[in-house]
Amino acid sequence: EVQLVQSGAELKKPGESLKISCKGSGYNFTNYWIGWVRQMPGKGLEWMGIIYPGDSDTRYSPSFQGQVTFSVDRSISTAYLQWRSLKASDTAMFYCARPLTINAFDIWGQGTLVTVSS
């Protein structure tokens, strides 16, 4: 079964760093892009960007460029989303997803809830 499994919920303080993960299984991880999507509490979906695990080619949405970093570890079929210094406004659910076509994502992780509060 093709699936993406994300790391568990996080409670962090402003200024702290964080790296959440998305582990792919059931398919060749290096052959498919992985996208990241933010959903703030009670709000809609926001496209953050994508990374190609095969060569780490990365495209960020302008809204998230410089705010987060995508990375992969091909040896363990895992993609990462990282923050250097969290803000309260980073509180959200974050999803990773794998595309069926260039922008149609049919496989989704279960989401990682990140809460940033002092």
Added chain:
Amino acid sequence: EIVLTQSPGTLSLSPGDRATLSCRASQNISSSFVVWYQQKPGQAPRLLIYGASNRATGIPDRFSGSGSGTDFTLTISRLEPEDFAVYYCQPGFTFGPGTKVDIK
């Protein structure tokens, strides 16, 4: 930058009704890139339609997509209880604001 609108913001209907959801872009979009998702509370989005009119695997045929240029439509022919949810269009990578379909 493409501006997306989805209308209506909320659609209040009864089971068995037909639902027509609109997605409009501020400039022409290739139909190849128009995608629709369904999201229920506490769940990840679910792919419904890609390429404007192709149903994803396992999606019932009561869901259909159409449109071209700047105007795209998701139609649910007869609402089932499990269809009450939020629907997002995604022409390209940016998501629309969503339409909530709730029970009248």
